[in-house]
Amino acid sequence: GESVGLHLPTLSVQEGDNSIINCAYSNSASDYFIWYKQESGKGPQFIIDIRSNMDKRQGQRVTVLLNKTVKHLSLQIAATQPGDSAVYFCAVSQGGNTPLVFGKGTRLSVIA
C-alpha cells in the first residue's frame, strides 16, 4: 500500500516570502502526485500535479519538485500572499485508476 506523510503540520511565513511545503510517500511505484489547497469551508482545490517521469513542474507562482530517489515531494509558493493561507495536501497515486492517498495536510498561515 501507500502511506503519505508530511514534515510540518503548520507553517507560518511572512507575506512576500517564499513558502515550501513538504510531503513524503512510501511506495516507489507511485506514479502521479497532486497538490491541493483547501480553504475553510470549501473542498480541496487542485493546484498542480506532476507525473513520475518529471522532476519539476511550474505553474503560476507555484512549483512542484519530485525526488523519486528519496520519495519526497515539495510545493513551493513564490511571493506568498494572504490569500494563500489554507491547508495544503499532497495526494499520491500509483496510477491505473488506483485511489489517491492523501497526506494529513500542512496549514499555511501568512503573516501580513
Add this chain to the structure above:
Amino acid sequence: KAGVTQTPRYLIKTRGQQVTLSCSPISGHRSVSWYQQTPGQGLQFLFEYFSETQRNKGNFPGRFSGRQFSNSRSEMNVSTLELGDSALYLCASSLALTGLETQYFGPGTRLLVL
C-alpha cells in the same frame, strides 16, 4: 463548465438514523470518488464509481455504501449512524480515461451526528 456539486451542504442527524448524500460530477466526467474528512484522520477514501460500477473501495464498514447512475451522478448512503460518522464528506470527479487524471472536488456535505 460547472464544478462538482454536492447536496445537501449541511445535515444534522441522530444516532441510528440513515443518511443519503448526493454528488453531481463535472459534465463529461465518468468517475466519482467519495472521501470522509475528519480532523483526526484527514482525508480517507471511501469508494469510487465508474460507469455505474464500484471500482475501488476503501477500508470502511458496510454501513457505508454508494451507487452511481447512468448520468454519472452518485449517491452515498450511511446507515445506522454513529457519533464517529460526523465528518465532512467530499466527492470528487475525474475523466478517468488514463488513470492519471486530476480529481476535482465538490464543496462537501458536513454531517453532524448527535
